Amino acid sequence: MTRFLPIAAALLLGACATAPNTGGTQGASLPKGTALPPPPDAGATPDEPVALMQEITRSLSADDFEGRAPSTPAEPRVLAYIVEQFRKAGLQPGNAGQWLQPVPTVEITGSGYRPLAVSGPAAQLSFKFGEDYVAASYRVTPRTRVADSELVFVGYGINAPELGWNDYAGVDMKGKTAVILVNDPDYAMEGEEGPFKGRRMTYYGRWTYKFEEAARQGATAALIVHDTFPAAYGWNVVNSSWTGAQYYVQKPGDGMDQTVANGWVQKPVAEAILAAAGKDLATLTRAAQQKGFRAVPLGLKASFGFDNAIRRSTSNNVVGILPGRTHPDEYVLYSAHWDHLGRCTPDATGDDICNGAVDNATGVAAMTAIAKMNADAGPAARSQVFVALTLEESGLLGSEYYGVNPLYPLDHTVGGVNMDALLPVGPARSYTMVGGDKSELGDIYRQTLAARGLTDVAEDHPERGSYYRSDHFSLAKRGVPMFNVERSNDLATGGTAAGEKASQDYTDNRYHAPADEYAEDWDWSGIAQDVSLYYALGRELADSAAWPNWRPGDEFRAIRDASCAAARGGCSGAR
Numbered sequence: 246m247t248r249f250l251p252i253a254a255a256l257l258l259g260a261c262a263t264a265p266n267t268g269g270t271q272g273a274s275l276p277k278g279t280a281l282p283p284p285p286d287a288g289a290t291p292d293e294p295v296a297l298m299q300e301i302t303r304s305l306s307a308d309d310f311e312g313r314a315p316s317t318p319a320e321p322r323v324l325a326y327i328v329e330q331f332r333k334a335g336l337q338p339g340n341a342g343q344w345l346q347p348v349p350t351v352e353i354t355g356s357g358y359r360p361l362a363v364s365g366p367a368a369q370l371s372f373k374f375g376e377d378y379v380a381a382s383y384r385v386t387p388r389t390r391v392a393d394s395e396l397v398f399v400g401y402g403i404n405a406p407e408l409g410w411n412d413y414a415g416v417d418m419k420g421k422t423a424v425i426l427v428n429d430p431d432y433a434m435e436g437e438e439g440p441f442k443g444r445r446m447t448y449y450g451r452w453t454y455k456f457e458e459a460a461r462q463g464a465t466a467a468l469i470v471h472d473t474f475p476a477a478y479g480w481n482v483v484n485s486s487w488t489g490a491q492y493y494v495q496k497p498g499d500g501m502d503q504t505v506a507n508g509w510v511q512k513p514v515a516e517a518i519l520a521a522a523g524k525d526l527a528t529l530t531r532a533a534q535q536k537g538f539r540a541v542p543l544g545l546k547a548s549f550g551f552d553n554a555i556r557r558s559t560s561n562n563v564v565g566i567l568p569g570r571t572h573p574d575e576y577v578l579y580s581a582h583w584d585h586l587g588r589c590t591p592d593a594t595g596d597d598i599c600n601g602a603v604d605n606a607t608g609v610a611a612m613t614a615i616a617k618m619n620a621d622a623g624p625a626a627r628s629q630v631f632v633a634l635t636l637e638e639s640g641l642l643g644s645e646y647y648g649v650n651p652l653y654p655l656d657h658t659v660g661g662v663n664m665d666a667l668l669p670v671g672p673a674r675s676y677t678m679v680g681g682d683k684s685e686l687g688d689i690y691r692q693t694l695a696a697r698g699l700t701d702v703a704e705d706h707p708e709r710g711s712y713y714r715s716d717h718f719s720l721a722k723r724g725v726p727m728f729n730v731e732r733s734n735d736l737a738t739g740g741t742a743a744g745e746k747a748s749q750d751y752t753d754n755r756y757h758a759p760a761d762e763y764a765e766d767w768d769w770s771g772i773a774q775d776v777s778l779y780y781a782l783g784r785e786l787a788d789s790a791a792w793p794n795w796r797p798g799d800e801f802r803a804i805r806d807a808s809c810a811a812a813r814g815g816c817s818g819a820r
Contacts, residue, residue, distance in 0.1 A: 291618040291780070293773040301330055301610035305583070306602035306763045313601060314587025315560035315635050316350070327563045327583060327633050330613050335620030336565030339630055340652050346562040348635055348646040349495040351385055355488075357552040361510070363396070365545040368521035372514050378468070379487035380508030380549060383456075385499035389506050390550040394422040394465045396518070396543040400533030401426045402455040402467070407803055408440050409536065413462045416540040422466040422547050423459045424515065427452065428475035430534040432708055437681070440536070445681055446710035448722065448800045450475075453713070456507040466506045466547070470515040470526070477709035483509050492639035494646045495557065506549070521545060560584070562643050563633040564652060565616065569787070570624035575815065576653045577629045577787040578661030579615060579779075580644065580716055581608030582637030586757060596759040603751065603761055608664035609633055611776050615662070618780050625787035627659060637665075637716055644719035655725055656808050657815035659786045660686065660793065662779040663717045663729070669767035670747045671739070672774040673732040675700040680712030683801075684726035685793040693781050702733050724805035726795050732775055792816040 304310075304326060311319040328344045338344045358374035372378050382389040400412040402425035429450040431439030441447050448454050452469055459467035473479050487509065493500065510518075516526045522543035532538055563583065569575065585601030600606075616631050630653055636642035651658070676694060678687060678701060691701055704711070712718065717727040734744030755761040792815075795802040809816040 291621055293776045293780075294614045294617055295769050295773055297617065298607070298610040298614050298772065298776075299767075299769065301613055302602060302606040303763045305606035305609060306600040306761075308598055308600070310600075312587040312589065312599045313583060313585040315584045315639070316558040317587060319587070320560060323583060324561055324563060327609065331563065331565040331616065331631065331633075334565075334613050334617040336567060336616050336631060339564030339566040339632070344563055344565065346564050346632075346647065346650075346652060348560045348562055348643050350558055350560060350636060350639075350642055351493050351495050351499075352490050352556040352558065353382065353385065353493070354490045354554045354556075355381060355389075355551040356554065359548075359550045361514075361547065361549045363518055363521065363545050363547050364393075365521060365543075368545065370517060370521060372510070374551075375484055375488060377514045378508055378510045378549075379484060380466075380468075380506045380551065381487055381491045382506050382553065383493060383500040383503035384505065385493075385495075385553075385555055386501075387553055387555065388550070389553060391422065391466045391506050392548050392550075393546045394420060394548070396424055396522075396545045396547050397421050398519070398524070398529055398533075398541040398543060399423045399425055399459075400529075400538050400540065401428070401430050401449070402458055403430070403441075403449045404458055404462075405441075405449055405800070407798065407800075410440065412533070412538060412540060413458075414539060416542075418459070418462040418464040420465050422468060423462070423464045424510075424518070424543070425455050425459070425467060425469045426475075426530060426533060427455075427469050427472055428708070428710075432475050437707070442681070445707035446713070448713055451710055451713045452509075456504065459507075460503045464504055466504050466508070468507075468547075469509045470512055471509050472512050475708070477706070480511060492636065492642060494642050494649070496649075518545065519543065560635040560643070562635055562647060565631045567616065567619055567624065567629045567631075569626055569628040571626045573628045574657055575627040576658045576661075577625070577627055577783050578632065578653075578658055578720075579612050579629065579663075579783060580632045580634055580661065581605055581612040581664040582634040582643060582716055583609050584635050584638055584643070586638060589757070589759065592759045599757060599759055600762045602763040603668060603755065604666040604757070605637070605664075606763070607667040607669070607772060611664045611667055611772065611779070612662075614776055615780050615783065618776075619784065619787075622784070625784060626789075627787045628653075629783070629787055630658075630661070634716055641716055641719050644716035648719040648723050654812075654815060655720065655723060656812035658720075658725065659789075659791070659816075660726065660728075660783075661786070662783045663715065663727075664775075664779065665715055667772045667775055668732075668747060668751060669764075669769060670736065670744070670771050671768055672737045672771045673699075673744065674735045674737055675702045675733040676778070677702055677704050677731045677733050679704050679729035679731060681707065682796065683712075683799050684728075684795045686726055686728055689782065689785060689791075689793070690728060690730065693778065693785065696781075697778065699778075702735070721801055722804075724801055724808045726793050726801070726805065730778075732771060736771075
């Protein structure tokens, strides 16, 4: 997975955005709110098929699949295996009679980086690539050049109409480079009472949003000021992530609607640049934390550039469906990424295969088990779609492609369950809702926990924005209310001490390493607990008439409302 979630599992519960329906079966609909007939086999949750999950995890993480790297000779073998397991579980092909959804990608590797040169009437500064700044381009072009671009300090680079907040108000960014602070204006608060939910990061605080907004504002380039606490990681993480190959979904126009370049600068670099403009970073930061802040032209110009080697390739999502019995044109989505790192840095024994047993053979196994449980229980009212996603480890690209090109209209997709890296330890006493209570789906979640004698506990480190770093987010940012739910470290046997020890052991010794291998002595009782919960949550949505929305004021509420208002049927309520 892109970001290790200890005992991770995410619930995707909601949706909205219009797209042609290229799969599934249209059927008669009942008036909105009509009580649905019970499913043919309604009653207790079916038993979790642990033996099936063991078989799938063992097979997908075997050396034969070479670490499941996308677009390698191993991919066709991996896909064939997953398709066969989907078929055995009772699924039908989910892409207009086909099992696969091709995902075209582009790999861009930069080289020949020029220094970041900053010039002004009384300043000539130069900063080294990697040590002082990093940059890349979303544009598929052999050469990236930013020349004499005016620098503008834009605070946190946020345009949030629902909050009456616009850091770009009154400034024309065409041809200019935005200098942007990381996180949200109120990240330093202890609680969550600020306009941007205080300590809890919103999407406006994520670097991905800041680059997207800079492009919408017409900026030539965007540079984020790195600061370890609000970024939630050190410069070493930025440097390693932004050097080497960068992966993107291929899009019409080859990304030419994006900025010429995006990047990061070290905080001391930003301080030096602002000092050369006669400004103070700390003073401007305090000003940017207040509503009504206006961007500050710095009277300086920036130049930098690099060359790009481009490689295009195609990987695949695997898609299956269980058609619904009364509302087959409404969908509940289940997902788990099948890819991992392939061959990687050898360990002390010379093993160079990152098998990805926990990350994420367990997720594919769990999703397939839930498919079988639903098939055995009989059709739900709504259709249920199961997607094994590719390229999660390369930046959520498989889910991003599905979000842009949904096989089933997102405004007809009620929600679902995403499964990622289920740790093989015992069951827990509680679960955590990553991202907080963002949507009405929190009510379903808490009711389902209570029915199982479980409790909901607060998320650790909400300022890190963990909600925005897993596959469910590719749908959430398009208006789909999504949950990310984790088993907590408070284990039924051994409590938090045992849970934290197991989580840390995986992080330190196995995560993204050859040691993430299957073992016959794994404890599957905690994964079985996860699967039982995810089945219940997904089945509740599949058998209900509910269309949950984001909470008022959430950053994704307006996107869903606009999408639903434009839709016919689905979450528009026009059944």
